[in-house]
Amino acid sequence: MFPSDLKSEQFNGYPPEARKLLSAYVGVLSRLPLSFLPSLLREAIEFDYKFPAERRALEKELANLDLLSAEQLRDWLQGFAQIHLSAALEHSDWINAPAQFVEQLSSYLWTTHQLDAFRSAALAYADRLRAAVPPEKPPAPRLGITIVGQGVTTNDVPLFRKLRPHGAYFRAVRPENGLQLLLNVVAERAKADPAPYGHWYIDGGRAAPYDPTLTCVSYHGLEPVRAVLSGKIRAEIERPGMGPENLRTVLAQLRPADLGMPKAGDAVLDRFQVKVLTEGSGTQIFSTTFAQWTAREALRRAQPLTLLVRFAPRQRQKPMNEMLSASHEVAELDPLGSLIDADMGAYYNWLNLQRLPGAEQSSFLVWFEDHSEAVAIGPTLPRGTESTTATTLDQLLNWAS
Amino acid sequence: MSSQFLPRRAKDRACLAPYKLARQLVWTRREFLRSAAGVALGGSLLPSSLAARTRIAASKRKVIVITFGGGARDQETFAPEGQENIPHLMRELIPQATFFTQVVNRGILGHYVATASLATGVYETINNFASLPPEHPTIFEYFRKDLKRPASDAWVVAPSNGFNRIGESSHRSYGPGLGARVILPKHLLTAAASSGTDYNHLLRDNYETPYYTPELGGNGFELQQLGTMLKLSVDDFKAHARTLSSPDELSVYIVRQLMRQLAPSLLWITMHDIDIAHAGTYSLYIEGIRRTDRLCADIWKAIQSEPEYAGKTTLFILPDFGRDSDDDAGGNGFQHHRTGDALSRTTWMMALGDGVREGVVFDRPMESTDLVPTLGSMLGFSAPLAQGKPIRELL
Numbered sequence: 001m002f003p004s005d006l007k008s009e010q011f012n013g014y015p016p017e018a019r020k021l022l023s024a025y026v027g028v029l030s031r032l033p034l035s036f037l038p039s040l041l042r043e044a045i046e047f048d049y050k051f052p053a054e055r056r057a058l059e060k061e062l063a064n065l066d067l068l069s070a071e072q073l074r075d076w077l078q079g080f081a082q083i084h085l086s087a088a089l090e091h092s093d094w095i096n097a098p099a100q101f102v103e104q105l106s107s108y109l110w111t112t113h114q115l116d117a118f119r120s121a122a123l124a125y126a127d128r129l130r131a132a133v134p135p136e137k138p139p140a141p142r143l144g145i146t147i148v149g150q151g152v153t154t155n156d157v158p159l160f161r162k163l164r165p166h167g168a169y170f171r172a173v174r175p176e177n178g179l180q181l182l183l184n185v186v187a188e189r190a191k192a193d194p195a196p197y198g199h200w201y202i203d204g205g206r207a208a209p210y211d212p213t214l215t216c217v218s219y220h221g222l223e224p225v226r227a228v229l230s231g232k233i234r235a236e237i238e239r240p241g242m243g244p245e246n247l248r249t250v251l252a253q254l255r256p257a258d259l260g261m262p263k264a265g266d267a268v269l270d271r272f273q274v275k276v277l278t279e280g281s282g283t284q285i286f287s288t289t290f291a292q293w294t295a296r297e298a299l300r301r302a303q304p305l306t307l308l309v310r311f312a313p314r315q316r317q318k319p320m321n322e323m324l325s326a327s328h329e330v331a332e333l334d335p336l337g338s339l340i341d342a343d344m345g346a347y348y349n350w351l352n353l354q355r356l357p358g359a360e361q362s363s364f365l366v367w368f369e370d371h372s373e374a375v376a377i378g379p380t381l382p383r384g385t386e387s388t389t390a391t392t393l394d395q396l397l398n399w400a401s
Numbered sequence: 402m403s404s405q406f407l408p409r410r411a412k413d414r415a416c417l418a419p420y421k422l423a424r425q426l427v428w429t430r431r432e433f434l435r436s437a438a439g440v441a442l443g444g445s446l447l448p449s450s451l452a453a454r455t456r457i458a459a460s461k462r463k464v465i466v467i468t469f470g471g472g473a474r475d476q477e478t479f480a481p482e483g484q485e486n487i488p489h490l491m492r493e494l495i496p497q498a499t500f501f502t503q504v505v506n507r508g509i510l511g512h513y514v515a516t517a518s519l520a521t522g523v524y525e526t527i528n529n530f531a532s533l534p535p536e537h538p539t540i541f542e543y544f545r546k547d548l549k550r551p552a553s554d555a556w557v558v559a560p561s562n563g564f565n566r567i568g569e570s571s572h573r574s575y576g577p578g579l580g581a582r583v584i585l586p587k588h589l590l591t592a593a594a595s596s597g598t599d600y601n602h603l604l605r606d607n608y609e610t611p612y613y614t615p616e617l618g619g620n621g622f623e624l625q626q627l628g629t630m631l632k633l634s635v636d637d638f639k640a641h642a643r644t645l646s647s648p649d650e651l652s653v654y655i656v657r658q659l660m661r662q663l664a665p666s667l668l669w670i671t672m673h674d675i676d677i678a679h680a681g682t683y684s685l686y687i688e689g690i691r692r693t694d695r696l697c698a699d700i701w702k703a704i705q706s707e708p709e710y711a712g713k714t715t716l717f718i719l720p721d722f723g724r725d726s727d728d729d730a731g732g733n734g735f736q737h738h739r740t741g742d743a744l745s746r747t748t749w750m751m752a753l754g755d756g757v758r759e760g761v762v763f764d765r766p767m768e769s770t771d772l773v774p775t776l777g778s779m780l781g782f783s784a785p786l787a788q789g790k791p792i793r794e795l796l
Contacts, residue, residue, distance in 0.1 A: 110509045110510070110511075110741075111509065111526045112526075113507065113508075113524070115741045116741060119740075119741055119742075161482065243530055243531070244530045245530065280681075281679050281680065281681060281736065281737070282679065282680035282681035282682065282736075283681070285680065286680055286681060286682050288681070288682060289680060289681030289682060292681060293681065293733070296733060300730075314682065317677075317682070317685055334684075336684075337682070337684040337685065338684070340683055340684035340687070341681075341682050341683045341684050343683075344683035344734075344735075345683075347727075348727070348733070348734055351727060351734075355730055
């Protein structure tokens with residue numbers, strides 16, 4: 001089937017808000033190339049479970065497409081229109097299973113050497129969309145905080161080498177009560193600028209007590225979910241004919257209830273957490289990967305005003321098959337390796353914060369937990385500088401903001 | 402199709418054409434090597450032929466190819482901040498090598514299919530995760546058929562079950578009986594280990610799909626052949642494995658045995674430890690790079706110390722492709738190679754040993770598929786179905 005055959009009742013299998021949204025735009029959707037439309041539907045089918053920032057962006061994107069004349073639409077999407085698709089893709093159920101279509105499309109683009117052309121078309125479209133529908137500026141400057149090195153007593157590895165050129169490096173920060181102080185700052189910001197999913201606390205271990213206004217995700221808190229997921233993966237890979245692509249499809253179809261999450265939970269956040277565990281590579285096994293990937297996805301999707309990420313020691317590397325087994329053996333930890341992971345993770349957190357609207361006003365702090373090293377980055381802080389003056393974490397945040 | 406997450410720098414880079422990005426990468430790579438390893442620009446050298454640089458006849462020459470399944474980025478290797486991770490490459494190997502800074506892989510960036518492409522000289526399109534032979538003849542088949550070499554003269558040592566079919570293609574003019582023998586050391590260890598628990602740290606099949614181990618297909622090297630062909634008892638093999646920390650160390654151990662016992666003229670080893678990056682753990686990725694650096698130097702030393710190889714062997718080292726840039730919002734930096742951006746496609750290659758100029762860097766673009774016809778010219782066989790072109794700087 002082709003987009004030109006699209007009818008609004010074909011969205012009957014979609015969740016209610018997604019169905020309502022798309023039914024209003026069937027006219028323009030039917031004029032989009034098949035190499036493009038399922039990518040849009042893959043986002044739209046999740047509309048009911050998306051964060052507010054994502055919902056607004058999708059609504060604006062659809063409204064913008066609807067405003068384009070037939071000629072403009074051809075011009076915007078000409079790169080996609082030139083992508084050749086297989087008959088199998090054309091005949092697949094891309095309306096009800098757009099994610100599977102996109103996965104198969106990706107494989108097809110690689111195989112037919114069309115990936116570069118698709119990538120160019122996607123970048124060109126994104127540039128035009130950004131010009132036509134500028135991203136929303138945040139109501140207040142964003143703040144990112146990353147805490148690394150939990151459990152490390154001594155360390156010889158030079159830290160924050162990638163972040164130091166972008167801000168000021170402090171060697172004499174008073175660490176007392178640092179975690180609590182930073183959590184209080186995040187809670188104060190949440191009260192000053194309340195917004196659903198606007199202020200996050202992500203912990204790679206067990207979450208410290210936090211203000212209920214925060215959106216919190218922790219590796220420890222998801223332990224039962226991870227255990228159920230591991231069991232499901234083990235069961236799936238033992239099935240005859242199961243390969244990596246089939247497994248990905250099965251994982252993509254898992255819902256919070258399938259993994260034992262209570263029905264009365266936060267449907268949006270629960271769906272987000274399931275995606276972190278089923279789509280993120282290594283998030284089920286290594287807590288440092290979990291913290292970094294969760295932060296990336298929270299920034300990309302929810303576009304929060306505040307994000308505090310605290311890394312915790314991950315388990316020492318063992319074979320993944322062993323890690324995924326239902327062994328009751330207590331895993332050894334690797335605090336020093338985790339510190340190196342978290343140092344890079346902090347850099348990625350800053351990079352991802354920089355990708356959001358209002359980046360020029362945002363500030364960022366990374367702190368070596370219970371130690372005296374930190375880097376602060378902000379619009380008024382000098383870059384590539386170093387200070388040995390005794391100071392406090394809240395002072396650093398004041399300077400960075 | 403969200404545009405919200407494109408970074409400013411990525412956007413700036415996106416404004417550069419891919420070839421310009423690649424040129425930028427190549428230029429910095431060349432300058433890093435010139436300043437740290439003291440290599441000279443190849444373009445300034447007087448041309449000379451391979452025949453003038455070696456006294457070894459093609460029929461006596463040996464070639465060892467090391468590929469990395471899982472590229473390493475410049476910032477963790479050749480850039481000033483990364484050089485601490487590759488001391489052996491920087492100080493020992495590159496000063497003796499001809500180095501090519503711009504080897505572009507235009508194919509599928511999956512490790513099995515990309516290694517198959519390296520081995521056939523054609524961008525293969527087989528399923529990366531299935532146990533399938535390459536569709537085009539491999540270098541091993543060209544080598545053996547053209548030069549009438551026995552099966553014992555071409556070997557592959559590979560990291561995972563997925564590579565079991567890489568030794569010979571499904572091409573009807575070549576194929577069964579003409580390819581290389583393939584050893585999967587981890588598979589041997591699995592077979593050797595009665596309880597399995599002692600060796601689990603070595604047995605993961607691959608890092609990109611850690612839950613899945615493909616079924617073996619084809620005629621693999623079996624455990625009992627350890628004794629008959631490699632003169633290695635199963636007990637000694639198991640005992641040695643206990644002293645190793647990674648699958649690539651096990652592979653290099655097997656390579657040493659092969660070199661001593663069978664001395665094949667064409668030996669291909671694929672390493673995979675770096676690909677732990679897919680788990681998202683930066684420290685383990687760095688460990689993998691350091692280990693690979695050390696193992697490459699170990700193989701080079703083995704070449705110098707084995708009488709069958711010393712003075713008549715050319716060693717090639719190349720990653721199958723790169724990894725994603727930090728600047729591409731579509732990826733997650735070092736973790737994967739999924740964006741298909743210029744950095745993940747542009748890798749490097751070094752050649753050293755018999756007939757190769759030392760301490761020279763070339764930065765003209767070439768393709769991964771150029772390896773097979775180049776080796777054909779060096780060893781004296783033709784590769785009529787390979788799409789690449791012989792690398793003139795090595796001939």
